[in-house]
Amino acid sequence: MGWRRSGSGALCGVVSCVVGVMVCVVVVAMVVYLMFRPNLLHATAAQAELSTFSLALKAWTLTYNLSLAVDLTRHNARLALRYHSLTADAYYQDQRFAHTRLPDFAQPAITNTTRLTPSFHGRQQLFAGVAAAAFRREDTQGTYSIHVFIDAKTHINLAWPITLPGPNINLHCPLRLHLSNATADHFFHPTACHISY
Known part of the structure; x- marks a missing residue:
């Protein structure tokens, strides 16, 4: 009889453990959902300066110098977030021409907005064709379409x-x-950045 009680007690312990883990997972999932619903963060490209952007047409080498300031605002003031493994990439006509790493940082509960300042400068060879045609057109217009991903x-x-x-x-x-x-x-007008998770 004692052995049976011990077996049933062990089974109850396993069931209790599984139920406890499931409850914890559900609670964590709910907390994460409430914290990271779509309106939790808002990002704006507040400043941008493009001092160099030229394409050598025979070698298709892009020379660039771009600096950017992105304001990342957290709307839930009760949260404290830590950001790590940050990278920034710049694209022109779907071709990545620059990559940089950004320092890790924390956003304490008392801090709502943090400014990220990626900068890109150097040279990168592009594939000819669409990029070259688009560059000639935009160079004539004096406005360049650049996409930055963080x-x-x-x-x-x-x-x-x-x-x-x-x-x-x-x-x-x-x-x-x-x-x-x-x-x-x-003058650069602040531009909203799209956020996905």
Whole structure:
């Protein structure tokens, strides 16, 4: 009889453990959903300066110098977030021409907005064809279509020492830029960036 009681007790312990784990998973999933619903974060390209953007037509080599300031605003002031493994990529006509890493940072509960400042400069060879035709057209117009993507991994700090893994965050900032040394006065207008998780 004692052996049977011990077996049933062990079975109850396993069931209780499984139920407890399931409850924890559901609670964590609900917390993450409430924290990372679509309106949690808002990103804006607040400033941008394109001082160099030229294409050598025979070698198809793009020379560029682009600096950007992106404001990342968290609407849920009760959360503390940590961002890590940040990367920024710049594209022209669906071709990546620049890549850089950004420093990890934390957004405490008291801080709602953090400014990211990726900068790109150098040279990159592009595939000819569509990119060259688009560059000739936009060079005549004096406005260039550049897309900047910022990716980050996150952790949620609920309360010390409780930390949960958060979703990966992907920012897409579609930019229309004039050369900063152009003769005409062109001002950059803040542009909303799209966020996906």
